[in-house]
Amino acid sequence: MSYLELHQLETHFTKMAGNLFSPRKEIIRAVDGVTLSIEKGEILGLVGESGCGKSTLSRTVMQLIPATSGSVVLNGESLTHLSTSQIRKRRLDFQMIFQDPYASLNPRMTIFSTLAEALYQRHPNLSNKETYDRIIKLMETVGLDPAVMKKYPHEFSGGQRQRIAIARALAPEPKLIIADEPVSALDVSIQSQILNLLKQLRADLGLTMIFISHDLGVVRYIADNIAVMYQGKIVEYGEAESVFHHPQHDYTKRLLASIPKLPAA
């Protein structure tokens, strides 16, 4: 049994279509029968073009939206069958990192308050001293100078804000991190720093991660295995280098062809 297993997972949305006189319901099969397994400490890269269902799949795994059918099993426990209150408790075990850290950080909260709030979710009774010590450690873990803990998000660059968002995700000691396009809004030079940080965290903390991107080149850099998603389905899965060098599916070949090539020096 793998650490995280998705069995025939489906998430459908209904949308009203047609017109006023002949309305009809249209079903959007955002996630359409996904079966995947992830080992503990693995980084799975999930890649596909915009609209193929990557974010919906991640939110379904996190139990933020209910699955239409199928199951999510973490460490032998089916999450799809938990009650709402059980899910609320489990939610600390899964943390997300998003594309836009500025939107996901509260602009009125200092880094200290943001991280303290995240720490208290798991450890509500931390003393001031313990909180302070843990925040210093978290900031060091993500490569931020603890001296800036009293600053606000707008005082940081995009890359630093993403480091803050990563520190916040780590604070409740999650078992699984889903990073949804975490470097897509960053300059290329900053992208590799954040990718290296995530790799380092996996090595140091043994994190299990689903790393989502529309860019196969980025996913190849960080992932152990790659799942290629197309119209709600996984059309190709395999070890990262083998998917990159020997893609089987036409869609993967097209994704590969769309990676910008550096001009020859």
Ligand SMILES: Nc1ncnc2c1ncn2[C@@H]1O[C@H](COP(=O)(O)OP(=O)(O)O)[C@@H](O)[C@H]1O
């Ligand atoms: N809450 C929702 N209600 C209706 N349709 C949605 C909702 N969320 C996503 N979709 C649709 O599901 C499909 C997959 O979207 P999404 O998971 O955001 O793709 P991706 O993250 O790969 O860009 C799209 O067609 C999108 O319009």
Ligand SMILES: [Mg+2]
């Ligand atoms: Mg998305």
